[in-house]
Amino acid sequence: MTADPHPTAGSASHHGHDHAHCIADALMRADALCAERGARLTALRRQVLELVWNSHKPRGAYAILEDLSQREGKATAPLTVYRALEFLVEHGLVHRIESLNAYIGCAAPGAVHSGQFLVCETCGNAVEIDDPRIRAAIGTIAAEHGFQVSRPTVEVRGTCTDCQEKTP
Amino acid sequence: MTADPHPTAGSASHHGHDHAHCIADALMRADALCAERGARLTALRRQVLELVWNSHKPRGAYAILEDLSQREGKATAPLTVYRALEFLVEHGLVHRIESLNAYIGCAAPGAVHSGQFLVCETCGNAVEIDDPRIRAAIGTIAAEHGFQVSRPTVEVRGTCTDCQEKTP
DNA sequence: TCCGGCGATGTAATAAGATAACGCCATGAC
DNA sequence: GTCATGGCGTTATCTTATTACATCGCCGGA
Numbered sequence: 001m002t003a004d005p006h007p008t009a010g011s012a013s014h015h016g017h018d019h020a021h022c023i024a025d026a027l028m029r030a031d032a033l034c035a036e037r038g039a040r041l042t043a044l045r046r047q048v049l050e051l052v053w054n055s056h057k058p059r060g061a062y063a064i065l066e067d068l069s070q071r072e073g074k075a076t077a078p079l080t081v082y083r084a085l086e087f088l089v090e091h092g093l094v095h096r097i098e099s100l101n102a103y104i105g106c107a108a109p110g111a112v113h114s115g116q117f118l119v120c121e122t123c124g125n126a127v128e129i130d131d132p133r134i135r136a137a138i139g140t141i142a143a144e145h146g147f148q149v150s151r152p153t154v155e156v157r158g159t160c161t162d163c164q165e166k167t168p
Numbered sequence: 169m170t171a172d173p174h175p176t177a178g179s180a181s182h183h184g185h186d187h188a189h190c191i192a193d194a195l196m197r198a199d200a201l202c203a204e205r206g207a208r209l210t211a212l213r214r215q216v217l218e219l220v221w222n223s224h225k226p227r228g229a230y231a232i233l234e235d236l237s238q239r240e241g242k243a244t245a246p247l248t249v250y251r252a253l254e255f256l257v258e259h260g261l262v263h264r265i266e267s268l269n270a271y272i273g274c275a276a277p278g279a280v281h282s283g284q285f286l287v288c289e290t291c292g293n294a295v296e297i298d299d300p301r302i303r304a305a306i307g308t309i310a311a312e313h314g315f316q317v318s319r320p321t322v323e324v325r326g327t328c329t330d331c332q333e334k335t336p
Numbered sequence: 337t338c339c340g341g342c343g344a345t346g347t348a349a350t351a352a353g354a355t356a357a358c359g360c361c362a363t364g365a366c
Numbered sequence: 367g368t369c370a371t372g373g374c375g376t377t378a379t380c381t382t383a384t385t386a387c388a389t390c391g392c393c394g395g396a
Contacts, residue, residue, distance in 0.1 A: 040363095042373070062352065077376065082354065087373095099266040099321055101353060101382095118315045131309045137301035138324055145295065146329035147286045153267055155321045156306055161314035210344070230381070245347065250383065255344095269353095269382060 023053045026105050030093050033110050039091055047071070048084035049105070052094050057124040058102030061085060097126060099155045104128070114138075116154040122163035191221045194273050198261050201278050207259055215239070216252035217273070220262050225292040226270030229253060265294060267323045272296070282306075284322040290331035 030049055034041040041049075051067045052059060065081045085103055088094035093109045096102070097117060104117075104126050113130040120126070134154060142149045198217055202209040209217075219235045220227060233249045253271055256262035261277045264270070265285060272285075272294050281298040288294070302322060310317045 040373080044374075060353075077374095078354070079356095079376085080374070083374075098323070118310065118313055120315075121318065127313065127315075129309055129313070131305060133305035134302060134309065137299060137305050138322070141297055141299045141302065142286065142324060142326065145286055145297070146332070147288075147295075147324070147326050148332055149324055149326040150289065151325040153321070153323045153325065154306070155266070156310060156315070156317055157319040157321065158310065158315050158317040160316075164314070164316055208344080212345075228382075245345095246383070247347085247385095248345070251345080 019055075022056075023050060026050075026053045026093075026109075029109055033091065033093070037091070039087075044080065045084045045087055048081060049088055049093055052085075052088070052103050053105040056104070056126065058097040058100050058104040058119070058126050060100075060102045064103070095128070097155060098153055099157065114152045114154070116156075118156050118158065118160070120160035120163055121157055122159055122167070125160060127160070187223075190224075191218060194218075194221045194261075194277075197277055201259065201261070205259070207255075212248065213252045213255055216249060217256055217261060220253075220256070220271050221273040224272070224294065226265040226268050226272040226287070226294050228268075228270045232271070263296070265323060266321055267325065282320045282322070284324075286324050286326065286328070288328035288331055289325055290327055290335070293328060295328070 027046065027050060030041055030046070033039075047068065048064060051064045051071075054067070061078065061081050064085075065076060065078055068081060069076045085094060085096075089096055089103070091109070093106055094103050095106050095115050095117075097104060097119065100119070107128040108130070111130075114135055116129045116131060116134055118127045118129060135152070138149065138152050138154075195214065195218060198209055198214070201207075215236065216232060219232045219239075222235070229246065229249050232253075233244060233246055236249060237244045253262060253264075257264055257271075259277070261274055262271050263274050263283050263285070265272060265287065268287070275296040276298070279298075282303050284297045284299060284302055286295045286297060303320070306317065306320050306322075
């Protein structure tokens with residue numbers, strides 16, 4: 001374990017917003033969504049979801065694993081976390097950022113969307129976008145190729161506004 | 169090592185085209201590009217490039233490693249392959265498919281493009297596209313967010329025409 | 337020619353990410 | 367109560383990627 005270049009946010013780091021509210025909100029929506037679907041948001045899964053929402057930075061499975069182990073006070077197996085993440089991803093509560101092998105809370109669970117992200121290489125924050133133009137453009141070109149889309153992935157690496165200002 | 173669901177193509181598998189020509193062409197362009205830039209396309213790097221071009225399916229680093237070891241008649245270290253891949257990616261001769269942890273030859277080395285792919289989940293083939301609409305849409309939304317793009321990644325998973333026909 | 341430097345490669349060890357195989361236990365339907 | 371199902375624990379293992387350090391070979395300048 002080496003030093004994390006993008007330390008996890010505390011309770012209020014992203015633009016100084018009330019992140020505790022983010023978390024609470026995400027958990028509430030997850031509860032509602034799972035209840036509606038008859039999916040079981042168990043204590044473990046809820047815990048993992050909360051840990052994913054700990055910041056707006058994508059987090060690796062093993063980072064979450066460490067957090068979980070610490071909270072539980074005992075070592076947890078990787079599989080435990082992966083299974084919970086699998087459930088959360090399946091139900092659209094969490095997205096996987098392919099280019100980082102990491103996971104991030106979904107900003108709009110329940111809504112139809114395709115998972116598009118602006119990932120800042122400096123601070124590590126990832127903002128979920130869902131631009132209809134991108135979606136449309138992908139749909140169009142796929143159609144032109146006779147390609148049937150199942151899962152579009154858009155991950156734009158770059159520098160966010162804040163980080164541009166800090167290093168001009 | 170388990171059975172590969174997407175076995176590597178022989179000399180003529182993708183739409184029955186002359187794949188040997190694909191390879192030869194790719195190597196020629198690589199030679200030209202590197203010469204032009206003063207980059208050293210060493211025997212090893214050229215070999216790895218050739219192995220990447222062995223098919224139109226993204227290939228994992230360790231798959232390439234195996235091929236290389238076999239060709240050389242002696243075990244090769246992972247690092248050897250990773251270093252060669254790094255060089256090839258840097259010079260735009262090869263793209264990395266993030267969602268597969270795999271590598272594929274670039275269809276248009278030298279040209280400005282952003283790396284967009286249609287990846288078939290059935291046959292494993294990946295087609296590189298470079299749709300200006302997608303590029304434009306990403307540029308627009310990034311600008312709206314004040315986000316400075318360094319590396320856009322678009323990987324569309326789905327089913328290609330051929331595979332749709334085979335399993336209707 | 338010899339030397340120095342630098343980029344490329346070799347070797348070994350290990351980190352990081354993910355899954356397979358097996359079994360127990362809690363929950364809920366009947 | 368019984369049974370089926372799904373969730374979770376345990377262990378082992380696999381795949382992917384990197385760190386650290388040594389060596390080689392080419393090329394330019396003295």
